[in-house]
Amino acid sequence: MFDISSIYQAQSVADAIRALEQDPGALVIAGGTDVLIKVREGKLAGCRLVSIHGLEELKGISQAPNGDIEIGPLSTFRDVTYDKIIRANVPVLGEAADMAGGPQLRAAGTIGGNVCNGITSADTASTLVALEAVLRVRGPRGEREVPISRWYHGVGKVDLAPYEVLTKIVLPRKGYEGFTGHYIKYAMRSAMDIATLGVSCLAQLSQDKRETRQVRLAFGVAGPVPMRAPGAEAAASNRPVEQALAAIGPAALGDVSPRSSWRASREFRLQLVEELSARALAEAMRKGGAQV
Amino acid sequence: MMEILRCTVNGRPVEVGIDQRESLADVLRERLGLTSVKKGCEVGECGACTVLVDGTAIDSCIYLGVWAQGKTILTVEGLQNENGELSPIQQAFVEEAAVQCGFCTPGIIMSAVEIVGSGKRYTREELRKLISGHLCRCTGYQNILNAVERAVNEAHKFVGREEQEQ
Numbered sequence: 001m002f003d004i005s006s007i008y009q010a011q012s013v014a015d016a017i018r019a020l021e022q023d024p025g026a027l028v029i030a031g032g033t034d035v036l037i038k039v040r041e042g043k044l045a046g047c048r049l050v051s052i053h054g055l056e057e058l059k060g061i062s063q064a065p066n067g068d069i070e071i072g073p074l075s076t077f078r079d080v081t082y083d084k085i086i087r088a089n090v091p092v093l094g095e096a097a098d099m100a101g102g103p104q105l106r107a108a109g110t111i112g113g114n115v116c117n118g119i120t121s122a123d124t125a126s127t128l129v130a131l132e133a134v135l136r137v138r139g140p141r142g143e144r145e146v147p148i149s150r151w152y153h154g155v156g157k158v159d160l161a162p163y164e165v166l167t168k169i170v171l172p173r174k175g176y177e178g179f180t181g182h183y184i185k186y187a188m189r190s191a192m193d194i195a196t197l198g199v200s201c202l203a204q205l206s207q208d209k210r211e212t213r214q215v216r217l218a219f220g221v222a223g224p225v226p227m228r229a230p231g232a233e234a235a236a237s238n239r240p241v242e243q244a245l246a247a248i249g250p251a252a253l254g255d256v257s258p259r260s261s262w263r264a265s266r267e268f269r270l271q272l273v274e275e276l277s278a279r280a281l282a283e284a285m286r287k288g289g290a291q292v
Numbered sequence: 293m294m295e296i297l298r299c300t301v302n303g304r305p306v307e308v309g310i311d312q313r314e315s316l317a318d319v320l321r322e323r324l325g326l327t328s329v330k331k332g333c334e335v336g337e338c339g340a341c342t343v344l345v346d347g348t349a350i351d352s353c354i355y356l357g358v359w360a361q362g363k364t365i366l367t368v369e370g371l372q373n374e375n376g377e378l379s380p381i382q383q384a385f386v387e388e389a390a391v392q393c394g395f396c397t398p399g400i401i402m403s404a405v406e407i408v409g410s411g412k413r414y415t416r417e418e419l420r421k422l423i424s425g426h427l428c429r430c431t432g433y434q435n436i437l438n439a440v441e442r443a444v445n446e447a448h449k450f451v452g453r454e455e456q457e458q
């Protein structure tokens with residue numbers, strides 16, 4: 001039995017917000033694959049929970065008439081990976097989601113939980129950062145949208161005010177259209193392991209596929225929160241593909257600030273940043289038709 | 293914090309009083325006596341507690357019992373034929389000597405049920421990934437993989453034959 005002092009099963013988002021307002025200090029639980037672990041470890045022992053598990057209005061992935069892709073936060077990793085719209089437009093996000101945990105975990109953990117936990121190693125986070133996703137949140141005073149560049153405030157802290165619930169992850173059309181992408185998760189095991197480093201690269205190519213246009217690069221575990229690498233992006237954008245490949249890794253070193261942990265030293269992470277940036281760019285460009 | 297859970301377990305409708313703080317693994321083991329559902333790590337890493345919820349394999353140790361409201365649950369106890377014989381998937385584990393201490397076996401069998409039920413064929417590498425959410429502390433992975441592969445192939449032979457007959 002879990003050490004929980006109360007759990008309220010919300011019937012709708014409005015109901016969840018109301019329940020959170022009535023019980024300040026209560027925590028949202030979605031798939032529970034972070035929360036229940038923390039309860040078990042004792043970090044959240046005795047917590048009060050508002051469950052949004054199973055709320056239909058927070059599920060599903062659709063494409064708006066303007067081309068924006070809207071992902072319900074309760075979509076599991078598995079839902080994201082196998083979704084037709086994701087596969088057709090942003091396969092890199094589905095591939096990243098497919099690297100979390102193992103199959104049973106991917107059937108339970110949600111993409112909303114993955115961005116609300118504010119954890120730098122979250123496997124979908126770096127790709128969502130590169131895609132310039134927008135987080136739509138709803139609270140007692142209505143709905144607001146937060147660009148992902150302003151979402152992460154610090155380790156485990158995101159731009160969710162009290163009583164707010166994430167209701168959509170929006171991928172604006174201009175964030176993904178014309179790009180091909182690749183995500184690399186570097187970990188000691190190929191399943192059931194947390195990333196030592198995560199790198200997501202999106203690339204746009206010239207018509208003849210010999211030059212880059214816009215390149216976007218984002219990391220997990222290269223700093224306290226998932227982050228973009230603006231220096232590396234500038235160094236790799238609008239260049240002949242070979243030059244972009246040579247430039248991106250060294251430039252990325254100036255963007256990141258990894259630390260040493262029991263998983264890996266800062267030095268090793270820096271080496272991964274340099275090496276994997278180029279590999280992710282090469283693969284992203286290959287998917288876009290470049291000969292590299 | 294009691295609540296009535298109504299769901300279908302191994303083909304039978306079930307109505308049982310549960311505490312809202314219980315995991316689905318707790319409910320299945322303690323309330324319903326389905327002890328094929330093993331508690332290993334209790335943090336979603338070892339896969340010993342794997343059951344199917346509406347056909348999908350999940351770790352029942354990190355799934356609240358109350359979330360199973362109205363759902364269909366399958367455990368190894370639900371695989372036996374009416375006459376008590378093992379299912380072809382269980383039989384494949386016997387044939388391939390894929391069982392050592394046996395603790396991880398029920399969980400892996402449930403993942404295999406989902407894999408075989410998909411009706412698809414898989415490479416060995418794909419099967420490795422599909423059972424990567426399970427730990428076998430006896431490290432008998434080769435035979436386990438052989439068993440899952442055998443179960444998939446046998447199901448496919450059977451489906452193939454049915455297709456020809458039509």
Ligand SMILES: Cc1cc2nc3c(=O)[nH]c(=O)nc-3n(C[C@H](O)[C@H](O)[C@H](O)COP(=O)(O)OP(=O)(O)OC[C@H]3O[C@@H](n4cnc5c(N)ncnc54)[C@H](O)[C@@H]3O)c2cc1C
Binds near residue numbers: 029073102122194335
């Ligand atoms: C064995 C195991 C392996 C794992 N491996 C990986 C891995 O490889 N990669 C990885 O990235 N993660 C991994 N995780 C972590 C976890 O599965 C993911 O972070 C998952 O995305 C969390 O989603 P959830 O719905 O289960 O979150 P929950 O535990 O329900 O919630 C997580 C946090 O987000 C908040 N929250 C969730 N949804 C909302 C919402 N809609 N609005 C507001 N707040 C919300 C909750 O309040 C909580 O603080 C692993 C976990 C386990 C147990």
